Amino acid sequence: MAKQTQPASQNGAVVNDFSITVSTINGTGSQTSNLTITRAIFKMGIPVQGKNIFPSNIQGMPTWYTIRISKEGFLARREEHEIVIAMNPATIKDDIEDVMPGGVLFYADHLKLPIQRDDITMYPMPVKKLARQSGAPTKLRDYVANMVYVGVLAEIIGIDMDKIHAALDFHFKGKEGPINLNYGLIETAAQWAKENLEKKDPYRLEPMDATKGYIMADGNTAAALGALYGGVQFVGWYPITPASSLVETMNQYIPKLRKDPKTGKNTVVSVQAEDELAAVGMTIGAGWAGLRSMTSTSGAGISLMGEFLGLAYYAEVPIVVWDVQRGAPSTGLPTRVMQGDITQVAFISQGDTDAIMLIPKDAQEAFEFGWRAFDYAERLQTPVFVMSDLDIGQNQWMVKPFEYPTEPMDRGKILWEEDLEQWEKEGKAWGRYLDVDGDGVPYRTVIGNKHPKAAYFTRGTGHDEFARYSEDPEVWTRVLKRIKKKFENAREMLPKPEIGTMEGASFGIISFGSNDPAIQEARHYLKEEKGIATDYLRLRAYPFSQEVKDFIASHDKLYVVEMNRDGQMRQLLQLDVPDMADKLFSVAKGDGLPLTARWIMNTILEMEEE
Amino acid sequence: MAKQTQPASQNGAVVNDFSITVSTINGTGSQTSNLTITRAIFKMGIPVQGKNIFPSNIQGMPTWYTIRISKEGFLARREEHEIVIAMNPATIKDDIEDVMPGGVLFYADHLKLPIQRDDITMYPMPVKKLARQSGAPTKLRDYVANMVYVGVLAEIIGIDMDKIHAALDFHFKGKEGPINLNYGLIETAAQWAKENLEKKDPYRLEPMDATKGYIMADGNTAAALGALYGGVQFVGWYPITPASSLVETMNQYIPKLRKDPKTGKNTVVSVQAEDELAAVGMTIGAGWAGLRSMTSTSGAGISLMGEFLGLAYYAEVPIVVWDVQRGAPSTGLPTRVMQGDITQVAFISQGDTDAIMLIPKDAQEAFEFGWRAFDYAERLQTPVFVMSDLDIGQNQWMVKPFEYPTEPMDRGKILWEEDLEQWEKEGKAWGRYLDVDGDGVPYRTVIGNKHPKAAYFTRGTGHDEFARYSEDPEVWTRVLKRIKKKFENAREMLPKPEIGTMEGASFGIISFGSNDPAIQEARHYLKEEKGIATDYLRLRAYPFSQEVKDFIASHDKLYVVEMNRDGQMRQLLQLDVPDMADKLFSVAKGDGLPLTARWIMNTILEMEEE
């Protein structure tokens, strides 16, 4: 990894602007420690973001947690680590090497240090000893041992102990036992550090006021909550990393949020299916029956759903599919992030199909798209994909609070008994697939409708406007063209891209999703360090709206930044603007880690030179 | 359908240049009659092609068989029917209307004619009477009734009775009983026609010498034979229209072609799986174990295989997948043709994947790609898709005889015990995924190799060059980049496009597969009728070779003709040549029927005017 020296601030102190990486063994409970640090810093008012880089395994393997602290609010992953906390003998060598020159290593003092460095500060921590003294039951010893580094770090860089207490209080939901046990040990460790370590490094925290009005949330929780506010009624799911926690969290919030005000009973049915084929099958059944219905999956799950999604597309069944993308192809890197399912979803099933995609950038948008997705699905009567990813889904994001849905539910065109009667009176013919309004979206009825003409027969085979079986070539073409019309109309209905401009921009950048922080930061560097102004368009949906075309048209050169190998979003963009396809350049990397601003900047600079 | 008057040849007679459509009820055995007519005409030396337009059902539904007779050798489907043979009361009205002005209707005389036309010739046929008199057992009555129209037609348009006998002899494999029964009835019917009908129409057949050196074969049979000549060893399959007959035919030829010369035992294992997931899973297992391995499917089957195909891509397992494409999305038009799975296959699985596709144009190429596909798969260690379609697969094509493989089998880079020993001696390290030759294709070992270092562990999760589990971002990127290299190298290895040029061509046409006859014919009309010269490139493989780029570069405007809604091949082409993407125009229709020359011509002419 590239090593760069941190520009020191005045007096040599580096305040509120560095990264910490904690290297531990998974399954040892270090997640609690890491979250505690992150949350305490957040509560100090300092912008902070934690990212968990973990293995596909339950216990015993190396795992890293990186905490980005940035007074300027740049919260993307960085490649440089000013502070490394080393707790794992298996990785200690790499961990030492990973500290940037001038940086700091905290290490458990029972680890043998295979190399020495004199360009960094090294602090030992008596982890085992303090854990033993903590009085924690032997079973919990390893677990609480991780609190030692919280305490030592707190003392050395100045994390407010009150905020640590608040973080623990939150984590343990106010349960005094664990709060006191952990806090006690943190305090002891801090005290030990105070007495035994001499601060020699420049890194310090100082309280700010930059996190007020923000919350910390992971995208899967946000998505779950969004869906619950969206009135989700049916969830068919099958466990898969990193999507599982989306529905698991939802299940936990159901009793809290979705008790029917009238009967006091829950209004969400969540079924763990036997696999993804059944999960999406149930979801489609429920969507067809008039329920707000969703599934959530990743990787292999999306591939397995292809056949069913083609049925939903052609039979026009509204459902919502969350794809919390992970490293692929195949089982790939199941605990790492990627944006690799874009083209697959765009061409998800046999024959001509199209896919509506919403692309959230963080937990806050995950919440928003969580409820909006149902409106689009029911409005358009088609599957709507929300393309989240592991970084959004599983990491804590500092975001604006969730906002109550700003619009009432749009249930789309559903006809009940009285509507059909009205239509009959008006002499209007109803056919399930009849394009009455000219917008490509027909009216539907759902089961339980007792009007004798309400029923129709749904099938994935050729059918006419009245849902009758048909092999007629003209009927087939007509129906498929109408369905295409829905897709075309969706362009201007879906969330519009977000555009940021600068005076005299040299080129445009197009990106989406969790790349946003890194791009914001890269643009900042490009401007500040290189004097290069850039414009930026963040896609929020597919198919693309006119703004996207205009943005491309108004730039001579555009870099499409994404987290995969093949530049998948660039491909979709190129297909959309064939006359401008050669203006779009791919800045793509899919190695399982979130993109960094430096990599984006450097890659673009290299390409600019070519 | 557009009605056009047939340009009459001299003396008003139209010789060897018209189409016949037979309208019957499926499940009544009319297929035998239709094949007999087609084959007899073929044996008369006249270019002929039959196409079956049939319903997704077993018995009792309308079905059509159209026979194109063309002395010039244009054998695409036409929209105009000079002769219609009407046997089905359910469709009689449409059938009458479908006859082109000046044309002929043969009709079973028990059918009530709902409309009359005075611009056509109408011949009644005493179908029931003659069938009754035939002496056929009651059970077979309906079946042989279809022979009546063979006889009447033969008499009126002049099909050689000897050739009919030869066709029956072939069909019934020399069994005298059925040959005589059917031939007897045909003769009686011909005799009846001679005595009772007066020829008033201009359509006649005259023997030619234009089919010598050709055979008639359907593409599924050809594919099956090709695979058997390709040394296929393992087939995992699941029934699905129109792919089933590929493996069913193969199963029948195994004892004939694949008895081991040494032991007299069969050398093909064909397993009917419980579904497509298992079919492709077995196929991948076998390919991994070093067997030449294939599966064959259509529509939904391809979608269901997506997850497994991603595994084969990333774990680099050679297999061959036949996709006999049918009407889609979803179950769609299962008995109709389409070229609709192109983009789906190109982006078949989660994450970044690529697909090698071979695209045969007819039965002859189906045979050739049948064996070649294994060579590519094993050479490149990746799934190879053969994108056939229902028209190729299930209809009889007049083609050059199958040619014995011109090259020995290419088993690719496999190392056995002695090879590994040799490598060890030479001090060469072997790793399953090590790019030793710089061509992106590593060396593999297969089970049973007893060298103690031969074994490796295959997985769909991240792995390094030595097949060891890895989550390392750099390893991941490196491996995926190498895999991409194979795909890039494949461009110039796969079957090259076929290019046809004309002096002063106004534009280029790009197409592929079973569209070929219609395009050849359309180019002929464009030239002859409109004076427009065209160049034509027929794709035979994906990824595209340099010739394709050059062809696009050397034309200002190109029409990409294909049988789907979205212009899928055009999309792939556009992605390949972003700088020329706007030169590619889509001429696409996917209505379940093979494209016709007139439609192609007219569509291009319209687009030229725009």
Add this chain to the structure above:
Amino acid sequence: MAKTNALGLSIADYKGAPTTLCQGCGHNSIISQIISAVFEENLPPEAVVKFSGIGCSSKAPTYMLGRSFGFNGLHGRMPSLATGALFGDLSLIGIGMSGDGDSAAIGMGQFKHIIRRNMPLVYIVANNGVYGLTKGQFSPTSDRGLKLKKQGVNPFEPVDVCMEALASNATFVARTFAGDPKQVKTLIKAAMHHNGIAILDIISPCVSFNNQPSSTQSYEWGKQHEVLLHEMQFHPDAKEIQLHGEMKPGEVREVTMHDGSVLVLKQVERDYDPTDRFAAIRALEEAKEKHILLTGLLHIDTERPSLTELYELPDDTPFNRMPQDRLRPAPESIQTINDLMF
């Protein structure tokens, strides 16, 4: 004048599109019995929802109950579609039509798991031991030794649909025969009143591809080898039970369904207790040994809660009619939620 039922509807109100299945196909006879059963049960056609997979059998829903909603889904995936859909309105009765290929090959997983969940559904396997729609391949229920035209000889032991259902603890398992329409109808009626999954393995001959008399799925074999486990009468209302004709107390068993309706089983050879799951397994084993087609209600369990019950949904309104204000949390809640974040 056409006969009408208690709702004033005639049988025509229960018909569907004209069948396009082969003449004589067993599936046609199942279709007729479903139509009669729903008609005779005085159910409005709108109260029934039809589901199916892919196959000739799965086309059947088109040819019945044209006034019922229907979803002809994907090969092998009927169970999941039905599961999701029926939550839309729990007052409706689901009838799922599937085939032996559809349920025992590609659909084996969903077949087993809908049983495990005890999802209320009349699940019919129209079992002809062959793939009809794709023209005559072996299915997992094909007889061992069966010879089919292009397929050679089947070397595999057939899947026994009822045994599979029992192994998965199905709460209603019956085998019957399309050539015994009365029994088919009675079982369908009872199944419609069952609160849970009702598996009906109906031997339904394919006249085009597997009706040779040696096949255990042919009409002839069925006619000659059918043995009744019991004779059956179904009484939608317990009060109307009159032990017709020859039925005497002591020789009959009454099975009271969840909704109070009663299935009366009259002893034929021996007293058979369908609530004893193990007895059902034994009966199947014996039937196999004796080479008979044993038909009747093999097993019933009326106690186990059904999947839909587990969720305790509001029961004042069908779920798919629930208005917005009962689905979207109140605006106040958003503050609480944000406070729960950090």
Add this chain to the structure above:
Amino acid sequence: MAKTNALGLSIADYKGAPTTLCQGCGHNSIISQIISAVFEENLPPEAVVKFSGIGCSSKAPTYMLGRSFGFNGLHGRMPSLATGALFGDLSLIGIGMSGDGDSAAIGMGQFKHIIRRNMPLVYIVANNGVYGLTKGQFSPTSDRGLKLKKQGVNPFEPVDVCMEALASNATFVARTFAGDPKQVKTLIKAAMHHNGIAILDIISPCVSFNNQPSSTQSYEWGKQHEVLLHEMQFHPDAKEIQLHGEMKPGEVREVTMHDGSVLVLKQVERDYDPTDRFAAIRALEEAKEKHILLTGLLHIDTERPSLTELYELPDDTPFNRMPQDRLRPAPESIQTINDLMF
């Protein structure tokens, strides 16, 4: 000096990469027993091919037999991969590792169908009643009433892996317990000699997510409730049978495998005949009622031909080493074929 086997190999030659499973995970103990079994059977590691699906259990093949080829495939799809692969060289022995989620949820179909085909494979279901790798969701074999952290209470009747195998006419069905390593090892040995599918349902506790003593898949429950159907000894060579120690004729049964090896079963409580499939079903039912963990060889059928036998492949050369001239038809044949066209 390290102990060596008849091939002169030491146990180290049979090891794999260091395990990354949790300490105490039942799967680790299964891994050890597989290693021992192959070592003790004097099989060169190259003679074994490993397969698995996805799950903690399916990772196991990485941690054993590093000199054997292995394929860690897709979730639920181990059986199809193994089926295709093993045709590559019929002299090899396949060991498939799967989990309860892998085989009884997503893999139910393939599980049932590889059994139906009687494909020769040692098929291990490392059954912990939970999804380990995805962190503790219910699996289809979870106890009814099981309570898991984020999942609530499981309301469903568990899938009984052995019952499913028997319903599908498996030719070798055993249940054992990772806490009883000796029995595990003996059964693996016998399974390796079986000419057909050998289903081993091994209760293999997940110490991270489902090891509370009330769970029937916990160590504690297993230890306290295990009841042996019989004691077992496996003799790869019939000649070496000596009825050790307390085994007296009359109290033992000998099961002679396809290749002449013998499994000796010593009566524990009663005489149990594992060739009687129905007895096995009954035993399972009783075990369920009695709430015991009944272990041993539930059923074996050595007569039924295996899938690979049905194809009668040339047996002088492994199929994947067959040279070109035995795979490609002779040049002359092409004329005949063209003549067969029209």
